């Protein structure tokens with residue numbers, strides 16, 4: 293049996309590799325603390341779980357759902373975008389339900405990318421941007437991202453011959469893994485660039501609700517002319533502690549939404565109706581639960597920054613997301629530092645190099661671990677570094 297060539301070109305999925313190392317240590321009875329994966333440790337808020345419990349008993353939900361998402365769900369998504377960002381969307385043509393935004397990020401490539409084409413991805417970013425391209429037998433061009441430029445992906449340096457074959461430009465701010473945020477001017481420049489070069493702009497907005505120190509993140513669709521070239525992926529995963537539920541939506545440019553919908557019609561049959569009903573409740577109820585999560589993550593962020601400071605590692609306080617992006621000490625690579633921390637301190641951190649070429653020299657610490665464990669992990673790292 294021979295599998296498709298493109299599978300050989302996929303790097304091992306970052307988190308799968310880390311999980312395997314963890315499992316090996318755990319099987320030796322070692323207590324490993326994971327600051328690796330970005331997966332909220334706090335349960336989904338009770339009112340959302342309760343809505344699901346009721347919706348699951350409705351036999352209408354036991355049948356195939358509307359592939360694009362129920363009318364009510366798409367209406368709720370549009371309403372949420374309107375209340376939160378002042379963005380007007382037609383729920384029928386400019387909103388599409390997703391089975392998690394990861395699915396949308398992968399499948400938008402099926403809708404736009406031909407074999408041999410290029411996808412422009414941040415050189416530090418969510419692995420699915422390039423993984424999705426590889427699955428389409430396409431190439432990824434990594435746009436440089438540098439600390440001195442606020443980790444804003446530098447699309448204006450992409451060579452002309454690459455641009456001529458490029459179809460999609462992916463960005464996402466607040467950014468996983470760097471915690472960077474974008475300025476309105478940056479969004480405007482990205483929109484103008486995609487117009488000029490006939491690219492689809494995909495803004496991956498998984499962390500817009502998790503801001504700190506009063507920071508409130510925008511939608512790219514707030515920017516003038518955005519809808520002519522852009523779609524945004526919004527996910528309920530990190531916002532409402534719903535990673536396991538697999539619910540998100542894409543919104544914006546109707547041509548892109550239609551194309552993505554066509555791909556999905558041929559691949560899946562939509563998300564479970566009961567989950568859509570619970571998601572409506574999440575978006576339409578009080579957002580106090582989200583505010584509480586921001587307080588929690590901000591506290592954890594500060595705990596981590598203080599502890600790192602105490603061991604002589606300085607890093608800037610991120611204004612959003614659930615990550616701290618840390619420059620590693622001299623004399624290590626991302627991988628060798630993560631390896632040392634795992635084998636000696638029994639703490640999992642994610643090597644920055646796993647997010648792309650410019651991630652080298654950094655690690656990512658996730659804040660989705662209870663305070664005590666987070667502190668214990670940093671204490672162990674301190675001990676290891678003092679050796």
Ligand SMILES: *Cc1c(COP(=O)(O)O)cnc(C)c1O
Pocket residue numbers: 330391392393394395418464468496498527528529530535538539540
């Ligand atoms: C978590 C994450 C996603 C995926 O979210 P799902 O909706 O759970 O698939 C997408 N993009 C980024 C940058 C993320 O960190």
